[in-house]
């Protein structure tokens with residue numbers, strides 16, 4: 001029989017009272033934006049964490065994990081708290097949240113364009129620290145004002161300038177992680193190695209299910225002010241023409257930092273500054289890098305876009321986008337968001353899948369053929385591409401639902417996510433999630449996503465975390481681990 005009071009007093013004896021928080025405010029706060037729509041109408045978590053524990057060192061994390069592993073306490077790692085999908089919400093009554101946001105140390109190595117940061121270093125703060133040195137992280141997720149390195153790594157995060165700078169896996173050169181039994185492991189920051197598999201990849205994207213990341217070694221890049229970057233915006237005759245243009249730009253070998261393509265419903269909802277005809281699409285690019293590279297890339301974009309029927313327009317909407325791209329994270333102000341939800345009873349969001357160029361077209365067509373009209377209360381269904389590769393891209397499918405019974409909001413959205421995910425899985429190169437992780441919400445689809453290679457994930461989990469103390473139910477369903 002689990003003794004909550006004893007667990008709290010043991011952890012307090014181990015770490016000191018100031019590092020073990022048990023107030024309702026601390027516990028609910030640790031789940032931050034989770035279910036923010038339902039919370040606006042009074043939703044209460046069925047299984048609150050028993051405590052929020054705040055380590056300040058790797059040694060603290062090691063002590064906490066050893067204790068929890070030996071005493072039947074489950075743990076949910078957390079840093080910035082910006083991720084939803086149930087990943088930060090306990091599913092039982094013997095879970096603590098380990099909040100590493102206090103572990104925000106840093107060392108900058110300007111000569112090697114590198115930094116060593118604690119898991120609690122907010123990407124926005126690091127950017128502030130290094131800008132005066134003429135450096136940038138190159139990592140600008142929409143959650144930029146909130147996200148910290150522990151979460152960024154654990155969700156395989158991706159920033160808005162990813163097509164040039166890459167995603168977190170292109171920036172991370174090493175890390176320190178604490179295993180379930182308290183063992184501390186460092187993956188040294190080498191430029192590249194060919195001495196066995198790349199172990200960083202085991203923990204990147206694990207959503208806190210395989211270990212607690214305490215430190216990250218990352219690359220830094222030369223900073224160029226956004227105002228000075230090359231920009232181009234176009235109206236395309238159709239969404240598929242836009243995709244074809246981006247495919248050609250990427251396969252020719254050009255690397256714009258930002259390459260985005262919006263269909264009309266998505267564009268009208270988010271911008272609406274230019275009148276689009278039915279079926280038309282809005283496409284824009286921002287280039288980074290040395291001036292000559294930006295210009296050569298820009299010239300090619302203009303040429304290829306024109307070949308696919310583009311009508312060039314002004315770049316004001318891009319400036320607006322650059323200025324407001326992080327606004328959604330005003331959601332961190334839960335009361336302000338709650339007020340909007342209560343007034344409108346509308347829930348807005350997005351799911352991002354990916355596929356190769358051919359499959360992505362099919363996924364988009366399938367979604368647009370099958371989903372409209374399926375949900376009576378759906379007031380928006382549209383999509384945009386925002387991260388592009390040589391061999392494919394992602395699409396964010398955006399939605400808005402008018403929700404009569406707020407407590408059913410999650411059910412509706414989860415059903416919609418399932419529809420889109422299953423459409424993506426029809427295709428060999430389709431993936432159900434491009435850069436957020438799947439939390440608990442779509443963990444049941446993880447075995448299907450990975451197919452026969454799920455066996456590898458399952459075995460890694462069972463070896464590294466045999467008692468399944470790390471985030472039970474997140475990413476890998478518990479019954480799939482037997």
Ligand SMILES: Cc1cc2nc3c(=O)[nH]c(=O)nc-3n(C[C@H](O)[C@H](O)[C@H](O)COP(=O)(O)OP(=O)(O)OC[C@H]3O[C@@H](n4cnc5c(N)ncnc54)[C@H](O)[C@@H]3O)c2cc1C
Nearest residue numbers: 079080081082083141142143148150151152157158208213
């Ligand atoms: C409005 C909005 C916009 C967003 N835009 C983007 C975007 O553009 N790109 C993008 O990639 N993501 C985006 N996200 C998702 C999310 O913010 C990011 O994935 C972010 O990286 C999470 O960082 P965090 O510090 O907030 O992590 P948290 O929310 O604290 O945690 C996220 C996950 O990582 C695990 N975790 C946290 N810390 C650790 C640790 N130290 N060790 C092991 N596991 C850990 C948690 O258990 C959880 O599963 C967005 C979210 C919101 C709400």
